[in-house]
Amino acid sequence: MKFMNLKISLIMFFFLFAMNATAIEISSMLNVANSNGEGVFTIKNTTDERIFLNVGMHELHIDDEGEIHKNAYTRNNVEEWKIEVRPARTVIAPGFEKDIKVSLSCLPDCDLSKDHVFQLAFVPTPYVESPTDESKTVQMAVGFAPLFIVPTENARIDYEASYKDDTLYLHNKADSYLTLKIDGCGSNGPSSSCIQNATLLGGRSLKLKLREEVQKEKLEVSAKLHGRPISHTQIIERE
Template identity: 40%
Template sequence: MMKKLFKKILLCAPFIPMTSQAIGIDSMMEFTVDGKAAFHITNGAEYRQFLQVGIAELSVVDGELKTTRYTRDNIDDWSLTVRPARTVIDPELQKAFQVSYTPQKNQLIDKDKVYQLSFIPTPYFAEGEKVTHTVQVAVGFAPIVIVPAREDKPIAYEMSYEGATMQLKNKGGTYLRAYLDACPSGLKGKQREECTSVVYGLSGRNLPIELKDKMKNAKEIKVELSTHNSKYKETFSLKPGKAHSSEE
């Protein structure tokens, strides 16, 4: 389940489910500011939940994602910490998890650093406490943490539109945020949520994008690309079967 959530977060982060049966999370993607970020987990169940946090570092190799999980074997290479790493959350209460990034001596600060967290819940009952029969199997979350590069790099990309899907190849040095708009002219409010999407493409990533039903086979999709601090921006439109690149 968490792998599926992670794949979606790289496509359209605002539309990830924010509750998971017994627990909820306030965000599925955070960007650090001065090396700090935070997630808030809410326990909506009638029983306490034990929560454990895992960390994995993500990198892009040949256009695909590579995952390196934090273990005891690579502890000297860790650059991200989460506090608390494990805790118990009482019913109907919320707890903050503080994320801190400390670069290793050999790590470059001119590139984005990307991490995947895993919040794994388990019903918690103290010794002698009655176990409720309403306990459900709780599903965890796998949000993304991006440590932005010190400076935005110029936009460089290739992008194509094939009707039901789009393809974004980020050839630049930092991640790209792409806002996709297939809405008819004049459409406003919540109706726009069905025909717009936000995509985050990591540097070097060749990212396939599965469009929402209301966006598939649109006559035209407007694309707005921007870097983290919006230092570089570019706007264009794509029609089915067409492509566009930063070199045009």
Template identity: 30%
Template sequence: MKFNKLRTKIFTMLLLFSSHSNAFIVDKMVIISDEKGNGIITLTNDEKVPLFINAKIEEINIENYKVINKKEYGRENLSDWKISLTHQKLILKPGESKDIGIRSLCHNTSCDNSHDLMFSLPFLPSPYRPDGVEGSGMDINFGFSPVYIIPTDNPVYDYDINRTESEIIIRNKSNTIINVLVNGCNTGASKASCKQKYIVVAGREKSFSLPDAVANNDLDITVTSHDRKYKKKLLLKGNL
């Protein structure tokens, strides 16, 4: 399914790993909260059978640009929760879509707003049996883990962007997420192969393979914030 492949391709450009799934669809893989820290994600069942969806919340912290630490929310750390979901367990009928609300709990607990707050939201589907019981563990399909971000109110932008002949390396030293548009188009190149957009969260370093069509080209780089209030351009020379 083209839609699922597109979602998977986009998410492989991010900080985490997401398993491909044909069982259901999430409408976005990166959710930026509103000013109050709240958001919505929509799940759709594209299977011919009902699905039981089990959702989890994992708070993310990144060390040394590479190590991703996850703190799973549960009853034992309820007082530390910074967000909650309106539905952590739900049933989707064939073809049905449902909105899942994401609510900030920062009015109840201490939240450090000096940097983006980041969360992984694993949604794990399994077949739903007619007797009202979720499918067994053997039936569970791989799901999606969208990233939820509550942006800092005081963004500071700092990053390194370098290249080799085959890769572009982005180290986001900012306290917030950045979008990086890479344009290596010339008069003979197809726009589909010479333009790429990458998303790199705060404190993360990622390397991305450059298409063969732009391996030796100059690269025009545009860095923007999630809300487009910040924008900066730079040039990476080709023919290395």
């Protein structure tokens, strides 16, 4: 299992995660549900003490203007919950890993005409055996906020792209998220230095500043849908 360390700054679509704590590691910042509406995040305790892990849940809605609205799942709106997390609270021993399973709970009544997007919050705190242990009760480490996506049954590729100066402007017109590869290698052949990747949620827009090695007069932009043999490639010229 490949983990991303908490020390690394991660850029995920519209979120910027700047991490400076080393309490936990996570297997992925994006998990796409399988055909049963399930996915698993693996969390590792990198400290030398037991930690208590709490998992929060938010449902993300994208309006017609491409803006994101977050609905926090609380005990006051349990009837609105569309996912379950097990375990939602757990203790992880030093150096050990634990799988956290996320499941779509609204089947078969869910509307899968578009993607369902959820943001989880994995928040670790030191495990306190005694409430009188004041040295630990106020400690809290920075956690992760990954995305869990349940893909639509009607996934399609429909996006707009334009290229100006050093920036690629993207707009996903469909209701399903896209994985994009921007290739500026040209006739020199593929190389990681002249290729840039991006992920775009349904209905969202993105201004992607390209690395200098990618900035060519013509770019090959390839879009794919997760887990489906559907792709689209086009050449975009700088305006």
